[in-house]
Amino acid sequence: MHLSYQYRIYPRPSQEATLESWRKELGYLWNFALAQRKDAWEREHRPVSYLDQQESLATWRSFDARGLGQVRYVVAQNLLQELDLAYRSFFRRVKDGERRPGYPRFKKDGTVRSFRFNYADTYVKIGTSATDRRVRLSGIGYVPIVVHREPPADGKLLTATVSREADRWLLTLVYELPDPAPPPPPEVAPANPVGIDLGIMHPLALSTGEVVEPLRPLEAAEERLKREQRRLARKEKGSNNHRKQAAKVARCHQRVADRRKDLCHKLTSRIAREHDLVAVEALNVPGMVRGPLAKAILDAPWGRMRSMLEYKLAMRSGRYVEVDPRGTTQTCSACGRVADPPLALGERVFACPCRHREDRDVNAARNVLHRGCDSVRRMSSEVKPAERTPPPRTGGRRVYRGRRATSRNQEDASRPEGEGSPGAIPGRRKPPGRRG
């Protein structure tokens, strides 16, 4: 399986100048290569392929020895591959008849935000000295790095991406690791399963009775962000002060995103550690981000949480199941009766004639758990012992539903995880891993 590790790097001023010049040269190359494809098609109806452009790359580099010629070949080559990918996705969307297929765009400010080394084990080396941590980036030099977590000893480094985010530089390393042991076969009952309800009032309710308070770091930081944005509006555009204030606003956004990601990691790591089967509602999240609740939904980082749960379970040979979400809120988790009249959006407690009373989201989470366990049981009865073969595997993971395993979403998969603690106590309300 592929896992990515992200580190902050602190380039020296001269190194930063090199990084910035690469961003500029690559932005120029992108715009040039895109224009070449576009013009050839518009004027002569002649397609230009990635291979055509890759063959010209050496010539382009020799013409511009002090500019593009300074950028490592492998990095420039990757940029052309990315452009090719952008075209392929565009053609695919056209074929699918999408209304806005999204033609590849020019870089308006003439720079790229990030660039990538392929075959990174040749070009990138993290130093092992305990006192002086630096990473060697081919063509840039020995750049100071904070290794908050050691990269895997048994992993092969595939790609390294250098990106600029607000005022900082990040290095993202993707490693190929040996596949973890597959999860147990479906006929083995899970020892400690959990169902999760992704609600609107709470991002997470667990079938154990735990309700996780909203992950809304935005709300806390929002005031500050608003203040800084108001200040920005008062500055004269194009002035030095405007530029400085814009950087401040970007940093505010960054902090919010960091905090959110951190909370997600802590929460999903704990769930994956404490449970060997996790059932989640299969929700069409992109389709739901509309209407007046849009902000609350966008704020709850569901998509990220699901993909984190999925790979963290896979790493621990646990099971991740997605179930049909229909009716989970309106069904009694004790007797299976459907609520009549249905529960209104504001009603917090599910009360059934069978005398079952429970927090609305916890009740839904229990239904999700029942359905998850049912679907695993169904899988074991569907397979006759004689023809029992391992299910298809994608990227080292078993796929139970239609979700495709992608390694790209696996940010920071490497959190070291301590020994498992006992299962969550029913009725416990606890904010997600908040410190201090």
Ligand SMILES: [Zn+2]
């Ligand atoms: Zn009931």
